[in-house]
Amino acid sequence: MDTKKLDSEYIMHTYGRYDVALKEGKGCYAYDEQGKKYLDVSSGIGVNALGYCDDGWVKAVTQQLNTIQHMSNYFYSPQTSKLAEKLCSLTPFTKVCFGNSGAEANECAIKLARKYSFDKYGEGRNEIITLKNSFHGRTVTTLSATGQYVFHNYFFPFTEGFVYADGENIEDIKSKISDKTCAILMECVQGEGGVNILDKDLVKEIRAICDEKDIVLIVDEVQTGIGRTGKLFSYENYDIVPDVITVAKGLGGGLPIGGCLCTEKLENVMQPSTHGTTFGGNPVVCAGANYILSVIANDDFLSEVVKKGEYLKEKLLKLDGVKSVRSLGLMVGIELEDKDAHYVAKKCVENGLLMITAKTLLRMLPPLNISYEELDIAVEILEKTLKEI
Numbered sequence: 001m002d003t004k005k006l007d008s009e010y011i012m013h014t015y016g017r018y019d020v021a022l023k024e025g026k027g028c029y030a031y032d033e034q035g036k037k038y039l040d041v042s043s044g045i046g047v048n049a050l051g052y053c054d055d056g057w058v059k060a061v062t063q064q065l066n067t068i069q070h071m072s073n074y075f076y077s078p079q080t081s082k083l084a085e086k087l088c089s090l091t092p093f094t095k096v097c098f099g100n101s102g103a104e105a106n107e108c109a110i111k112l113a114r115k116y117s118f119d120k121y122g123e124g125r126n127e128i129i130t131l132k133n134s135f136h137g138r139t140v141t142t143l144s145a146t147g148q149y150v151f152h153n154y155f156f157p158f159t160e161g162f163v164y165a166d167g168e169n170i171e172d173i174k175s176k177i178s179d180k181t182c183a184i185l186m187e188c189v190q191g192e193g194g195v196n197i198l199d200k201d202l203v204k205e206i207r208a209i210c211d212e213k214d215i216v217l218i219v220d221e222v223q224t225g226i227g228r229t230g231k232l233f234s235y236e237n238y239d240i241v242p243d244v245i246t247v248a249k250g251l252g253g254g255l256p257i258g259g260c261l262c263t264e265k266l267e268n269v270m271q272p273s274t275h276g277t278t279f280g281g282n283p284v285v286c287a288g289a290n291y292i293l294s295v296i297a298n299d300d301f302l303s304e305v306v307k308k309g310e311y312l313k314e315k316l317l318k319l320d321g322v323k324s325v326r327s328l329g330l331m332v333g334i335e336l337e338d339k340d341a342h343y344v345a346k347k348c349v350e351n352g353l354l355m356i357t358a359k360t361l362l363r364m365l366p367p368l369n370i371s372y373e374e375l376d377i378a379v380e381i382l383e384k385t386l387k388e389i
Contacts, residue, residue, distance in 0.1 A: 003033060018349045025052030028367050028374050030354065040354040041366040041378050046191070046223050046331075049250035049292060051367035057253050057291050064287035073277065079286040086293050090232060092241045093261035097270065098281035102222030102248035103137025105258035108275060109185070109244045110141060112262060113216040114161075116269045117182035120214075127180040128218075131167035133193030134186065136220055145185060148193065170202050174209065183216040188234040191223040194359040195326040195333025200238050207240040216266070218244040222258075223331070226250035227296040227368050230306035230329030237328065250368075253292040255285040296368060305329045305368050308375060312364070315379045321386040326361070330370075334362040339389055344382075347389060353381040 003021040020038070022030045028051045030038045043049065050057060064079060071077060084096045097108050110128060117125045130136065134147040143151050144158040147165075152158060166172040167186065184206060190196040210217040219242040224234035226247065231237055233245060243265060248258040258280070262269075295301065309329045316325050316334055326333040336344065341357045348355045356363050366378070 018346060018354075020349055020354075027051045027053075028370050036352070038349070038352050038354045039374060039377055039381065041364045041370070042354050042356045043250075043365050043367050044254070045249070045356065046228060046365040047249045047252065048254055049226055049228075049368050050253060050295060051369060052254075054253070054369075056295070057288050060291040061255070061284055061288045064284045067283075069284055070279070070282055073281060077281060077283045077286070079283040079290060080281040083281075083286040083290050083293075086290060086297075087247075087259065087261060090293070090297050091245075091261065092263060093245070094264045095262055095267040097260045097275060098286075099258035099260070099277050100256045100279050101137070101258045102220075102246060103139045103142045103258070104277070104280070105222065105246035105248055105260045106136045106142050106145065106185070106218075106220060107139060108258075108260035109218045109220075109246050110145065110183075111275060112244060112260065112266055112269055113183035113185075113218060115274065116216060116266050119269065125180055125182050127161050127163055127178065128183045128185050129163050129165050129173065129176050129181060130185045131173075131187075131190070132164050133167065133190050133196055134220075135190070135192035136185065136222075167196065167198055168202070170205050173202075173206065177209070177213065177215070181213070181215055183218055184210060185218040185220060187220045187222075187224060188238060189224050189229060189328055189331055191331065191363070191365075192358055194361055195331065195363060197326060197328055198238075203235075203238040204240055207242075210243070216244060217242045218246070221245045222248045223365075224328075226292065227302055227305055228329055228331050228365070230302055230309060232297055232302065234328070250296075251289050251292060252285055253288050255282075255288050257282075257285045257289055301368070308370065308372065311372060312366075312375050312379070315375070316382075319379070319383050319386060330364070330366055330368055332364040333358055334364070335360070336362065336386075339386065344385060344389060347385045348382060351381050351385050351388075353378055353385070355382075 021033045023033045130147045132147040136142040136145040141159040163176045165176045219235045244262045313325045313327045323337045324335040341362045345355045
């Protein structure tokens with residue numbers, strides 16, 4: 001079977017693929033159809049939080065597959081209820097709505113904020129402020145919420161009601177607030193936007209403004225959540241509690257999941273028929289997610305993520321050709337001095353290192369359980385690649 005030929009012939013060309021067809025993987029390593037070995041520090045864009053085919057995760061998913069694989073959300077699911085309890089007991093949030101992706105989680109959060117405002121203040125208070133360089137998904141509404149104009153094309157008309165502010169300028173954010181504002185939606189670390197880490201004082205001031213004006217604060221944790229920044233959720237690094245967070249990627253460990261969590265203030269806003277999903281809260285996916293949380297929601301594990309992140313940053317900064325490193329935990333952006341990041345990433349693949357980009361930066365989102373030895377190998381391959389170009 002010629003996988004690449006079949007892909008080219010039958011799959012819409014919505015991705016510029018790297019020239020490799022992956023067949024299997026274990027831990028931090030993947031293997032292509034010819035048996036070539038790759039160290040993967042991209043984790044399926046932050047999804048494979050424990051790497052490929054973690055034994056405990058595979059066992060949890062397989063056991064559930066042999067029990068019941070799917071049911072309508074008109075019935076109760078033990079795995080789904082257990083996951084909801086875990087998420088709420090680990091956080092200040094009281095309710096969760098499950099979906100299938102980060103985009104779906106953000107759609108739910110947008111609906112939740114707008115309905116809260118509609119119920120309390122009536123029509124017209126429905127604008128949501130998002131930040132420039134943000135990324136919130138690829139549905140028409142979440143594209144509209146995304147604060148990058150490059151995404152605002154082709155698919156007109158886009159959903160109305162979004163205003164974009166400078167995430168480095170609190171005065172600009174304040175200037176965008178009006179009597180129409182119902183929510184502020186932001187990422188504490190903008191992954192797709194270039195691994196931009198928001199200032200702590202700015203985030204705390206946004207929280208205070210939202211409290212003062214009864215504006216719903218939504219933090220998009222799709223890429224930053226489930227231990228990626230060294231905390232279970234990135235907002236914990238900022239000493240705030242949002243009203244709503246969204247989660248996906250790493251929670252599923254490799255299977256599709258999304259979640260929208262809210263505090264008590266919003267827990268009764270959604271009622272039957274206001275939102276729904278066919279596959280959200282699927283018991284097989286939730287079984288895997290329950291296992292993921294049992295491993296990652298652990299202080300010792302999370303402190304190791306912090307240490308590994310600091311170790312990796314220190315090693316990267318010593319490389320010739322690396323100008324700067326933006327990182328929080330194991331969410332890492334590498335600014336190069338004079339080389340094109342996309343070209344470097346492709347050459348890294350040829351040298352056995354799977355890496356991705358974020359705008360003009362190289363990006364590393366390695367499995368959270370990656371070893372120090374594997375981090376060393378990743379740095380060595382990157383160093384070798386930079387010298388070859």
